Amino acid sequence: MTPPATPDPVPAALAPALAELRRALGADRVLAPGDAAAGFVRDERGLLPAHPAAVLRPRSTAEVAAAVSVCARHRVPVVPFAGGTGLVGGAIPLGEGTQVVLSVRELNRIRSVDVPDFALTAEAGCVVADVQRAAAEAGLLFPLRLASEGSCRIGGVVATNAGGSNVLRYGMTRELVLGLEAVLPDGRIWHGLRTLRKDNTGYDLKQLLIGSEGTLGVVTAATLRLFPRPRHRAVALLALPGLDVLPGLLALARELLEERLSALELFSRTGLGLVLAQLPSAKDPFDRPHPQYVLVEAIATRDGAALTAALEGLLAEAIEHGLAVDAVPALDAAQARALWALREALPEAEKRAGGAVKHDVSVPLGAIGAFIETAERAVAAACPGAVVNAFGHVGDGNVHFNVLSGEGSSAVVHRLVGEFDGSVSAEHGIGVLKREALAATRSPVELALLRTVKDALDPQGIMNPGKLLEESTAD
Ligand SMILES: Cc1cc2nc3c(=O)[nH]c(=O)nc-3n(C[C@H](O)[C@H](O)[C@H](O)COP(=O)(O)OP(=O)(O)OC[C@H]3O[C@@H](n4cnc5c(N)ncnc54)[C@H](O)[C@@H]3O)c2cc1C
Structure with a gap:
């Protein structure tokens, strides 16, 4: 039998604040640390421990305001928490029972x-x-x-x-x-x-x-x-000869599909290989391997026939100009789903293959191919045995540059992101896991401006301290 969970100790200094929070919200809206940590606050990636002083569950904006007022008066740090799916530890309290988590889940109308x-x-x-x-x-x-x-x-x-x-x-x-x-x-x-x-x-x-x-x-x-609401969707997978064709392919897709272009997703043979090896239901749509693939999707509210014709025009021109070597258009919704499934299965396949060091970065559109190739070479030199699985939303410069067996690869990748005038976080944010990478890649002027904004709006430093920026040392 599992022994009953022992609640994490709450520092005595927090007791008056917690008593006041119970009075303001109702005792059932203030979860004690043991239940709270188990039921609510868990790092999505399993990298960070969570020891909240309590979890607050207000039901309205007025209750959120009441809770934050109490915390401000007692200078208790507050960590806002919603779905808990963040990938950089932003919603996970730091320290041992000194920060309260404020869940907004009950505000759900x-x-x-x-x-x-x-x-x-x-x-x-x-x-x-x-x-x-x-x-x-x-x-x-x-x-x-x-x-x-x-x-x-x-x-x-x-x-x-x-x-x-x-x-x-x-x-x-x-x-x-x-x-x-x-x-x-x-x-x-x-x-x-x-x-x-x-x-x-x-x-x-x-x-x-x-x-x-x-x-x-x-x-x-x-x-x-x-x-x-778009009523028509056209999807195709293109096989590319290499990464150098990306700028030309993006320009052609923009020109022929105009605002109907809704996705341009890049993945490599390494990525597709992982999906095929790890997920038995997945099938290679081509009869031979290619170095890179791009999934194109276009959507329209009207005239599905014109949409299909525009996508077919893109495939034909891309092959004619050497921007693609082969292409598979989806002929119906099931085939479109099957092509998307190859792209969407990449994170799961990576996980089943043992996981990867993840870099959610972006670089200018024209530099995506050069960045991936340079970073692959640099990672191979610095981390022998590492396997790069680079994929992403190539239409907006976002590359998930993930490295299997890639311990130590982050310093290399983030240095190159800086050299390519890119960003260390295209999507997932900074949280606690990317804080040092942000500090290393932004100028002192930019970091000082971020600090000025934080201090102006939150002079006591109680709102999610230690996330995005170092915790303020000023009192
Ligand atoms: C399988 C998977 C796929 C993903 N794909 C993507 C993707 O394609 N693109 C992408 O951008 N992200 C992606 N993410 C990351 C994640 O889903 C997003 O960051 C999402 O926006 C987090 O929402 P959440 O409600 O889970 O927030 P949480 O994880 O609860 O919180 C995230 C951050 O927001 C703060 N916060 C939460 N609620 C509030 C509030 N009410 N007020 C102020 N601050 C608040 C928290 O303090 C924390 O810093 C993915 C994650 C997973 C697990």
Whole structure:
């Protein structure tokens, strides 16, 4: 029989704050450390231990404000927590029972769907897939599409400025948010839920909060942009002779498919090999191996025949100009799903093959091929036996440069990202795991500006301290 879990000890200094939180929210809304850690707070990648002082579960914006006010008065650090699918440890409390986790999961109402304004307002705890469904029920599209959409929540995707496989067509979360409601680090509520497309009134406060990873306040609701629902989809897989054709292929795809181009996903023979070896249901669509592959998707609200013709035109021209050596168009929805499955199975296949050191980086569009080749050579020299599995959303310069048996590869990869004027985090954010990489690749001026913003909005440093930036030492 398993012995009953012993709660982690809570520092005595926190006891008055926790008593006040229980009074403000109700005792059942303040989970004690033992239950809390077990049931709620777990690092998605299993890299970081979690020892929260408590988990708070407010049910409304007013309750979030009440909880944050108490924490501010007692100077107790608050870690906002939504779906817990973040990959850089941003929602995991640091230290041994000194930080409280504030879950927004109970704030889970879709407040409104505004069809004439192409907008939807959702609370921070709404699961992204539920928001997609609510938009679809109104005949519209919420286009954020990512593999974690069944678990990640609006507060989390706003706080991390999440992207995914539709970024090329619709942009990252930054482009999808029209307005926000948030609780500031002193407990005040900022009511910024607006549906305006044009609002030229000085600093854009919502953009400060988007991507701030819980360090500037707790997002409680967001007004999101909706779009007409595409009714037609055309998908194909191209086999490439090498990486040097990427800029030409991207330019041709942009020209022929225009705004209908919705995804351009690159993966290598190494990646496809992992998928074929690890997932028995997967089939190679080509009769021989090729060094690189690109999956192209185009979508349209009308005229499916014209869409198919445009994609077929792209395949023919790409082969004619030597940008591709072979191509497989999906003839129906099942074939389209099977081609997408090859791309989407890459992370799972990598995991089954023993896992990889992950680098979620971006470089300028024209430099993707040169970056991958240079980094592959540098990693091979620095980490003998390492296997690079580079794949990504090549239409927006995002490369998942993952290295199997790649201990020690991060320093090499991040140095090259700097040399290519890229970013050490294209999608997943900084959290705690990329903090040093950020500090190493951004100028002192830029880091000082980030610190100025943090200190201005959160002078006590209670909002997710130690994430994105080093914990402030100033008192
Ligand atoms: C299988 C898988 C696939 C993924 N694919 C992608 C992808 O394609 N693109 C991509 O960008 N990411 C991807 N991710 C990463 C992750 O899903 C995203 O970062 C997502 O936005 C996190 O949302 P969450 O609700 O789980 O947030 P959490 O993990 O709970 O929190 C993430 C960060 O946001 C902060 N936060 C959470 N809620 C709030 C709030 N209400 N107010 C303020 N701060 C808050 C937390 O403190 C933390 O810093 C993937 C993850 C997995 C597991």
